[in-house]
Amino acid sequence: MEKEFNVTGTCIPEMHYMVDISNKLDKVFKLIEKGKYFVINRPRQYGKTTTLYMLERTLNKNEEYFVISISFEGVGDLIFEKEQSFVKAFLEIMADSLYFQHETLSAFLEEEKRNVINFKDLSRAITKFVMKSNKKVILMIDEVDKSSNNQLFLSFLGMLRNKYLLRNVGKDKTFHSVILAGVHDVKSLKLKIRSDEDHKYNSPWNIASDFDVDMSFSKKEIGTMLDDYMESKGVELNKEYFSDKLYFYTSGYPFLVSKLCKIIDEKIMKEGQLKWEKEYIDMAVKRLLNDDNTNFQSLIKNIENNNELYDFIRKIVLDGEDMTYVKSDEIVSLGTLHGILKEKGGNCKVNNKIYEQLIYNHMMIKVIRNKEYAEISKYNYKSNFISEDGNLDVKKVLIKFQKFMKHEYSEKREALLEADGRLLFLAFISPIINGIGFAFKEVQGGEEKRFDIVITYNKKMYIVELKVWHGEEYHEKGLVQLGEYLKQYSLDTGYLLIFDFRKLKAEAGKVNQTDIEVDSRKKSIFEVYC
Numbered sequence: 001m002e003k004e005f006n007v008t009g010t011c012i013p014e015m016h017y018m019v020d021i022s023n024k025l026d027k028v029f030k031l032i033e034k035g036k037y038f039v040i041n042r043p044r045q046y047g048k049t050t051t052l053y054m055l056e057r058t059l060n061k062n063e064e065y066f067v068i069s070i071s072f073e074g075v076g077d078l079i080f081e082k083e084q085s086f087v088k089a090f091l092e093i094m095a096d097s098l099y100f101q102h103e104t105l106s107a108f109l110e111e112e113k114r115n116v117i118n119f120k121d122l123s124r125a126i127t128k129f130v131m132k133s134n135k136k137v138i139l140m141i142d143e144v145d146k147s148s149n150n151q152l153f154l155s156f157l158g159m160l161r162n163k164y165l166l167r168n169v170g171k172d173k174t175f176h177s178v179i180l181a182g183v184h185d186v187k188s189l190k191l192k193i194r195s196d197e198d199h200k201y202n203s204p205w206n207i208a209s210d211f212d213v214d215m216s217f218s219k220k221e222i223g224t225m226l227d228d229y230m231e232s233k234g235v236e237l238n239k240e241y242f243s244d245k246l247y248f249y250t251s252g253y254p255f256l257v258s259k260l261c262k263i264i265d266e267k268i269m270k271e272g273q274l275k276w277e278k279e280y281i282d283m284a285v286k287r288l289l290n291d292d293n294t295n296f297q298s299l300i301k302n303i304e305n306n307n308e309l310y311d312f313i314r315k316i317v318l319d320g321e322d323m324t325y326v327k328s329d330e331i332v333s334l335g336t337l338h339g340i341l342k343e344k345g346g347n348c349k350v351n352n353k354i355y356e357q358l359i360y361n362h363m364m365i366k367v368i369r370n371k372e373y374a375e376i377s378k379y380n381y382k383s384n385f386i387s388e389d390g391n392l393d394v395k396k397v398l399i400k401f402q403k404f405m406k407h408e409y410s411e412k413r414e415a416l417l418e419a420d421g422r423l424l425f426l427a428f429i430s431p432i433i434n435g436i437g438f439a440f441k442e443v444q445g446g447e448e449k450r451f452d453i454v455i456t457y458n459k460k461m462y463i464v465e466l467k468v469w470h471g472e473e474y475h476e477k478g479l480v481q482l483g484e485y486l487k488q489y490s491l492d493t494g495y496l497l498i499f500d501f502r503k504l505k506a507e508a509g510k511v512n513q514t515d516i517e518v519d520s521r522k523k524s525i526f527e528v529y530c
Contacts, residue, residue, distance in 0.1 A: 001014075001015060002233075003015060003016055003017050003228075003229075003232050003233070004016060004017070004262070004265075004266075005017050005229075005258045005259075005261045005262035005265060005266075006258060006262075007045070007255055007258050007259045007262055007293075009049070010049050010050050010053045011047075011050040011053075011258075012053070017225050017228045017229045017232065017261070018050075018225060018228060019217050019221045019222065019224055019225040019254075019257075020221060020224035020225075021047075021050075021051065021054060021221070023221075024051065024213050024214075024215065025051070025054060025055055025058055027213045028051070028055055028213060029055070029058065029059075031177070031209060031211070032059070032065075032138060032176070032177045032179075035136075035176050035177055036177055036208075036209040037160075037164060037177060037178040037179075037205070037207055037208050037209065038177075038178075038179060038180075038208050038209045038210070038211045039144075039179075039180045039181070039182075039185055039186050039205070039208050039211060040052075040179060040180070040181040040182075040211055040213075040215075041181075041182055041183060041184055041185040041186070041211075041337075042183070042215055042339075043183060043337070043338055043339025044183060044295065044298055044338075044339070045254065045255035045295050046215055046216075046253070046254055046255070046339065047215050047254040048142070048181045048182070048215075049142055049181070050254075051181075051215065052069060052140050052142055052179065052181055053069075055140075055179075056069050056140065059138060063135075064135065064136055065135060065136050065137075065138055065176070066133050066135035066136065066137045066138065067137075067138045067140065068094055068097055068098065068137065068138065068139050068140065069097060069140040069142070070093045070094060070097050070139075070140070070141055070142070071141070071142040071143045072141065072142070072143045072144060073142065073143035075089065075093065080150045080152050080153065081152075082152075083117075083118050083119065083152060083155070084116075084117045084118065086152045086153075086156065087116045087117070087118060087119060087121060087122040088113050088116060090122065090156070091109050091110075091112055091113040091116060091122070091125060092109075092110070092113055094109050095107075095109035095110045095113070105129070105132065105133060108129065108132060109125075109129065112125040112128065112129070113125075119155060119156065119159045122156075122159065123159055123162075123163060126163065126174055126175070127163075127172060127173045127174065130173045130174060130175065131173050136176035136177075137175050137176055138175065138176060138177045138178075138179070139175045139177070139178045139179070140178075140179045140181070141178070141179070141180050141181065142181045142182070143181070143182060144180045144181065144182040144184075144186060145182040145183050145184050154204045155204075157186065157204040157205050158204040160174070160175070160178060161204055161205065161206075161207050163175075164178075164207050165207070180205075180208075183337060183338070184337065185337075186205045186208070215254070216251060216252030216253060216254070217247070217250075217252035217253075217254060217257055218247070218252060219243045219244055219246075219247045219252075220243070221252075222242075222243045222246050222247060222252070222257055223239050223240075223243040225257070225258075225261070226239050226242060226243060226261075227239070229261070229265075233265075233274075234274055235265075235269075235274050235275065235276065236274060236275045236276070237275065237276035238276070238278070241278060242276065242281060245281045246260060246261070246281065248353065249281070249285055249352065249353050249354055250352045250353075250354055251342070251351060251352035251353070253339070253351060253352050253354075253355075255295055256288075256295075256352065256354050259288055259291075259293075259295075260281065260284045260285065260288060261284075263284040263287050263288060264276060264280045264281070264283075264284045267284075267287060268280050268283055268284060268287075279459045282456050282459070285354065285438065285456075286436070286437070286438055286456075288354065289354070289357055289358060289361065289438060296358055298338075299338070299339070299340065299355060299358065299359075300358075300359075300362055302334075302338045302340065303340065303359065303362075306331075306334065308331050309331050309334055309335055309340075312331050312332075312335065312348075313335065313340065313341075313350070313359060314363055316348060316349070316350060317350060317356060317359050317360050317363060317441070318360070318363055318364070318367070318422075318423060318426070319422070319423075320422060320441070322347050323347060323348040324346060324347060324348070325341075325343040325344075325346060325347055325348045327343075332348060335348070339351050339355075340355065340359075353440050356440065356441065357438055357439075357440060360426075360441065361430075361434075364426060364427060364430055367423055367426075367427050368427050368430065368431075375404070375408045376404065376424075376427055376428050377431075378404075379400055379401070379403065379404040379428070380400065380401075380404075380428050380429070380431055380432055382431060382432050384396065384400070385397050385400070385432050390458050391457070391458050391460055392432070392433065392437065392455065392457040392458065392460070392462065394455070394462050394464065394495050394526075395495070395526055397428075397429060397432060398464070398495060398497055398526070398528040399511065399528060401424075401425060401428050401429075401497070401528075401530070402509060402511075402528050402529070402530050404428065405424070405530040406509060406530075421466070421468070421499040421530070422466055425466060425497060426439075426441075426453075429453075429455075433455060433457055436457055436458055437455060437456050437457030437458065438455075438456055439453045439454065439455045439456075440453070440454045440456075441453055441454075452464070452465045452466070452485065453465075453466065454489070461489060461491060462491075462493075462495065463482070463485060463486060463489065463491060463494045463495065464494075464495040464496075464497060465478070465482050465485075465494065465495070465496050465497070466497045466499070467496070467497075467498060467499070468498070468499045468500075468501065469498050469499065469500040469501065469502060469529075475498075478496070479496075479514060479516055479525060480516065480518075482494050482496060482523075482525055483516045483517075483518040483523040483525070484518060486518070486523050487518045487519065487521070487523070491523075492521070492522070492523055492524060493523070493524045493525075493526070494523065494524070494525045494526070495525070495526050495527075495528075496525055496526065496527045496528070497528050497530065498527060498528070498529045498530065499530050500529045500530065509529065510527075510528075510529040511526075511527065511528055511529070512526075512527040512529075513525070513526055513527070514527060
């Protein structure tokens with residue numbers, strides 16, 4: 001069977017190109033060795049199920065351990081209505097998972113199921129099962145979110161907690177280690193027991209150890225999947241380049257890494273072709289951003305379903321504001337839970353550039369539909385800015401935007417805020433580059449905040465920096481900073497859009513070309529003042 005890049009369900013080494021996660025598994029194994037109970041809570045499609053599967057394969061090679069791997073996905077709601085239904089269903093699920101490999105133990109659980117009617121009975125059944133197996137039993141439960149807002153499930157966790165504490169003082173036999181996997185952190189469940197009751201926090205799982213394993217893929221780990229791909233399929237590619245670019249766009253989010261590789265392998269590569277060209281990665285990003293998949297649908301749904309979260313993320317993505325990362329804050333915690341936000345330098349950042357662009361596209365279309373931006377369409381007709389060779393003429397874009405600002409916003413310049421100017425430009429350029437290119441935003445902090453846009457269009461890259469005029473000294477520093485940025489991307493030309501709110505009519509409408517040296521290399525910067 002020919003391998004493929006997998007973006008749905010469990011990844012299996014014999015069927016799929018996979019990242020070598022042995023280093024991560026070693027860290028998890030150390031928790032198991034110590035008999036820890038813990039929760040793997042990560043966003044959807046972040047490799048939780050695959051990690052459990054690979055961990056189970058590893059543990060099964062060790063005679064000391066006995067693994068029971070179950071899931072609450074697809075079990076229905078009836079088992080959570082009554083205690084008797086739950087305890088019987090739990091033993092039945094365990095029995096089903098053991099049937100093919102351990103028929104005797106499976107039959108033992110089926111027999112025990114007949115006699116259990118409450119959690120006390122279930123506790124005894126677990127004790128007898130552990131003693132009968134005569135090994136260190138590891139219980140893995142995937143998709144615990146299915147039941148996490150249910151009092152019966154919390155009672156179940158409380159029973160396991162009590163057995164864990166008794167085991168540690170030699171008064172009970174129970175699972176050596178319990179691993180729960182889901183999006184939510186069971187350690188800090190927020191539960192609503194009855195419809196008329198306020199939400200309240202419960203901690204039936206406060207025995208759980210912290211799970212600090214980084215499950216995102218590093219550049220090096222991404223390279224191991226590319227090694228697997230090259231060896232299995234005989235494809236030639238620049239591993240260092242593609243590992244770096246895949247990480248740049250995804251920040252190692254497992255689903256996104258595999259999805260981009262899958263697009264290149266199955267959608268961009270021609271039949272019989274055995275080499276990845278460098279431009280394939282940007283082509284794959286463009287295709288992915290136009291893709292309608294469940295991961296993106298879930299992301300947008302989670303944002304749209306919470307007005308506070310929507311406004312918070314809008315400030316980061318569209319307004320370029322610095323929002324301090326405080327994990328205990330309800331909105332920050334929610335954004336992190338769903339894989340939308342992460343901490344970087346003490347501030348909230350969107351998890352990766354793919355998500356940032358997706359959210360930007362989603363929010364920007366609402367801005368463009370706003371009546372205040374209706375006049376833009378008179379100025380940004382796409383064909384006016386595309387050269388004969390199909391490349392983007394950024395100089396024309398900036399000069400036309402300058403004209404737009406002069407004609408439509410000349411009386412509003414004093415009242416125009418920095419964020420409004422950025423939104424106007426982003427709304428202006430979006431229809432021009434959409435379909436062929438895309439633009440990633442980079443907010444640079446410091447005394448003079450800069451808003452950089454990295455545009456990829458027709459296999460070429462352009463950097464446009466947006467900033468407000470704050471004086472000649474800051475302007476000179478900004479030129480040097482932009483020159484360094486151009487060096488980072490190996491570019492010789494950059495573009496600077498300056499929102500100049502001084503009452504100097506001669507400055508609005510000014511165009512300038514400045515050359516600077518960066519490490520003895522000339523960098524040319526095209527400046528446009530609005």
